[in-house]
Amino acid sequence: MKYKFNHKSLSFEKAKTTPFHLFKMIFSYIATGVAFAVVVLVIWTVFFESPKEKRLKRELLFYNQTIISIEKRMDLLSKVLQDMEEKDDNLYRAILEAEPVGRSLSIQDFEAQYADLLSKNQSDVLNQIQLKTSILTQRTQTQLNSYQELWKLAQEKEKIQASIPAISPVKNPVLVSGFGMRYHPIYKILRRHTGVDLIGKKGTPIYATADGTVSIEQEGTGYGVAVLINHGRGYQTLYAHLSKTNVKPGQRVRRGDIIGYMGSTGLSVGVHLHYEVIKNGEKVNPIHYFFGDLTPEEYNEILKQASEINQSLS
Ligand SMILES: [Zn+2]
Known part of the structure; x- marks a missing residue:
């Protein structure tokens, strides 16, 4: 109940509550409540993390570490493959008198070849991994084909060697x-x-x-x-x-x-x-x-x- 001072009658009179006053009152309560809630929410999000955020951050960290480890392993694989390619070209092919394998594709060639594979929506790191995977796959396939060819040549060579007279027909001639x-x-x-x-x-x-x-x-x-x-x-x-x-x-x-x-x-x-x-x-x-x-x-x-x-x- 509200009272109002009347200057004419010099007495307190009961104030009438109009619907407008009632509405104003309710609105001010709600507005204060909302403002308080917003302040609390802002403070919460700035200074505290939600469990979901914490989980996502942990996942992101894990993915980043995994990507770095995958890249390192791919670089190692690439070195091993390079060693195999060099042995193939300089040793096996030389022994078996075979033509060198065409390995003319450079990184730039691959980038051009796999340009459509590299999505613009993806991070550069993922694009690099995708590119490296494609290059490794292609090089491995080339190397596999080369070994199959060398295997056939080696067998052929063995047959030729076996058909050329190469020992004495009697012991201690x-x-x-x-x-x-x-x-x-x-x-x-x-x-x-x-x-x-x-x-x-x-x-x-x-x-x-x-x-x-x-x-x-x-x-x-x-x-x-x-x-x-x-x-x-x-x-x-x-x-x-x-x-x-x-x-x-x-x-x-x-x-x-x-x-x-x-x-x-x-x-x-x-x-x-x-x-x-x-x-x-x-x-x-x-x-x-x-x-x-x-x-x-x-x-x-x-x-x-x-x-x-x-x-x-x-
Ligand atoms: Zn004779």
Whole structure:
């Protein structure tokens, strides 16, 4: 209840409450309340964090640390890959005589290539990571393709190596007559000796000097009991005057397999092996194909023996 002082009557009178006054009063209460609430809220948000904010801040910190760690790991991966690329170019490809791999793409090329991948709405850090991932993926794929190609080349090389005569057809070879002009033991004339004569005891094992297929296993010619092996890639080897053979035509043999035994069949004057190497149809000097299992000293000794113009045994 409110009272008002009346100057005319000099007394207090009850003041009438109009709806306007009532409205003003209520509004002022509400306004004061709201103003107070705003002040409290501002103070709260400035000086205190909500649990949600705290959680988000923690998450943000975690994501930032994760991104830094991912970037570091990617840089490390890139270095490892670079090492592999260098080994590939300078070692593997050199050994296998392969063409270098095209790795011409630079960072700028990649940036241009992946420009559409890089979103403008994303942070630079994320864009960088996306770019680096794409580059690493592409380089890894190139390297994988290269290794697959090298693997095929290595297998091919191994096959070629296996088909070239590379060892002596007998263990501890003793060469009595080399390749070239020699006196024939039976005809007693100087004529071209198309192989080398290696002596030994009757029955000494004779080895295939490379992988191949037995094409002829014959008897009854000047070569006596003989084996001809087809190695492919233009190479053939002939083993003559054997006491007996161990193989049949069409049989696959590996380098080092025993194909027969030393003898003196055919036009021969003593127990020995007449060994020939044929390259693209032409008979070549077999001592150049002994490198596989001789020491340099043994090889020099064989070379010396092979150069003497003496009488051959066949
Ligand atoms: Zn001979």
